[in-house]
Structures are given as structure tokens and as C-alpha cells.
Amino acid sequence: SDYSQEPLRHPCLRINAKAILSYSTFPFYLLKKQCFQLCLFGIFEPFNAEPPRSALISSYITPVDLFYKRNHGPIPLLDDIDRYCVSVNGLIENPKELFMNDIRMLPKYNVTATLQCAGNRRTAMSKVKKVKGVGWDVSTLGNAVWGGAKLADVLEFVGVSKFSYCTQKGGKHVEFVSVDKCEEEKGGPYKASIPLIQASNPEADVLLAYEMNGEPLTRDHGYPLRVVVPGVIGARSVKWLDSISINEEQCQGFFMQKDYKMFPPSVDWSNINWSARRPQMDFPVQCAICSLEDVDHIKPGKVTVSGYAVSGGGRGIERVDVSVDGGKNWIEAPRYQKIGVPYVADSLSSYKWAWVFFEVTLDVLRNSEIVAKAVDSAANVQPEKVEEIWNLRGILNTSWHRVQVRVGH
């Protein structure tokens, strides 16, 4: 099959040097181009990369080759599509093996959803005080049209009815297990779970996706089949799906229990109690300016401030405010999803899982701090300072996004 080819990757993707360092003894890590080549040949693994800010907002639907890539182990090659199957087991009467044909037979849905890594904007959090994890700028997210079967239909097909959740012990969970092998799982597969009520709710739009932007998934993004959980941190959207299991308990894997949890700033590695916190699911309201780098040198006059805003849980974006004086005065930035069509906030919109773009042109005459902050449909706001939400794993940096501009002639 054509999937034995090397993964399609855009040369402008910024490869994460820290991940390269920690997984390789190769001394070439400062030479980005070489790194890129070496990544292509699978020498540096796991492969982690994000596009530059300007490329990220160059299209509302993120092209696959520009979409960020986040991996915890080597990227598997599953090209025997006739034999590929997903086993569904656990608390169901008749465990089943589902082949691609079984999944394709179910109604196909296209869901436009923004996938965001919980580590997006981590580098800025590390500037306050070092956090653990891959350093990311503001582009560890992307917006795609995911095509596939609804998990609710797949579950119904194996005998689990829609809107199921009640058991004597409380809610059940649906666990997704991959085929990739991760260091953190001591060589075991990457895995995660979501509540059964979400998995079996057709309105939650959880997909077993085999397409991204109308094309079969690429290897980097989970070929041949991945989970997409809209509105939830990327970590729960398991790629290269191997099995699904219905359990009484949440998944006990590393990435559910010992990672991707939000701790207060007072917790450090000496007093951390992982079991005190729940695994992060929905992501909070987020935005970033992508038309400017930090620090940009500009001429005095009109400056275009544009970027993305997105919120989790299907909460659309209500407003984006922009300031050119560090947050003293604000103006509301117009938003759009389709170029030329102003965005109308509507929680029933089929785009509720997707980001909006904002764009406003303002006068900037002297050195300034340009700031953006968004408000979601539940009136949630972004925190002003990164210090307020600093956490040792560096997740969910949703503080006001700031860029410095230096004005000269």
C-alpha cells in the first residue's frame, strides 16, 4: 500500500529539539534541517513538531502536513489493512473484532474539530519557572475535518446502547489502547479512557476516524484508525487504535494517572500526590496571536493582529479582546470561520468543536505589548498571568497571550 512511504511532513515544521535531545545521542540537534532529515528516517524518536505561527493561521482547515505531530514512541507502520482489526472487549456480552470494513459500513460523519495538545504554549510557562515536558510555542493545535464512524454507533454495533452509563458502582469508562510502545508505559502501549456516557452519546461526536481533511489518515496521525474526542485535550485521542474496552474503572495508564493532570502552583515534585487529581479532559478557553512573533520589529502605523481562539467541551468562542497597551485598553476583534463570513456565536453550530480566527488592524506607534484574551460561550475567561496557573507539568497555559513589538523606522 502507499502507506509504506515515509510520513508526509512539511519542511517548515519546527521540530522539538528537547525531545530530540532526550531520545538521541546524536550531536546534530542544533541543525534543524539535518534534524528534519533524520526524523524522516526515524532516527530521532518520538517525533514532535509544530508549524510556525504564520503558517498555522494561513488556513482555517489545517493542512495535514502542517498539522502538529505529538508522539510518545516510534510511529508504527500498520499497512496490512485487510488484517487490521480493533478488538472490543471488557464489560460486554459478546466481545468482537472489528475490521476496517465493519467500521466503514457504519454511517460516516465529518466533524470539524480542533485538536489541541495540553502542552500547547508550555515554553512560555517554563519562562516563569522550569516545567517538565516538551517545549511548545503556540502552534500545538490544528483544526481538521475528521471523517469516520461515531463511537456511539460502533458501541451500539457491539451491543452497548446509546446514552449508556448507569451501573451500581457509577459510570463506566471506555478505554482506548494503541499499538505504539512508550517509554513511560515501560514499553507498553499508549492508552487513555473517556467516560462511557460521553463515548455512547452521539452528540459528543467522538469518532473512530479513518480520514483527515478528506484523505485517509497519514501514519503520523494514526493510520489506519484513531480516536478523536472533540473538545478534550489531544492526549485522549488515541492514534493507531488496537483495542477498545469497557471497564468499571478509568484507564490506569501513565498518561491518565501520572501525567496530564492540572496541579496548583504550590505543588512540586517533592509533594506531588497524583491520585489527588483527576485526569484532565476538556481544555479551557484559549487564544493566541499568530501574526506576530515575540519579539517583532515593525514600522510605526497599522499592525494586523490575528490568531485563533478555541474552547473545549463544545463551548464556542463568544468574544476576543485585543490590547496594544499591555492590557489597559481593549477592543473587540472580529471573528470568522470562513474567510469573509463574520462568525455568529451559536452553541448549536456544527462548528462548536472548532476554533475561530480573529483579526483586527490597529495603530501601533511605539514599543508595545500586544495582548489577546478570549471569552467562551459559558463566559469563561483566560487568566491574566501565567504565574496563576503555573503547574509542574506545564499543561494548559491559557494565560493572556502577549507579544512584544519594537517600533522603529
Ligand code: MTE
Ligand atoms: N496516541 C498514541 N497512540 N500515541 C501517542 O503518543 N499522543 C497523544 C494523542 N494520541 C499519542 C496518541 C497526544 S498527547 C496528542 S496531543 C495527540 O495524539 C496528537 O495528535 P497528532 O499527532 O495527530 O497531532
Ligand code: MO
Ligand atoms: Mo498532547
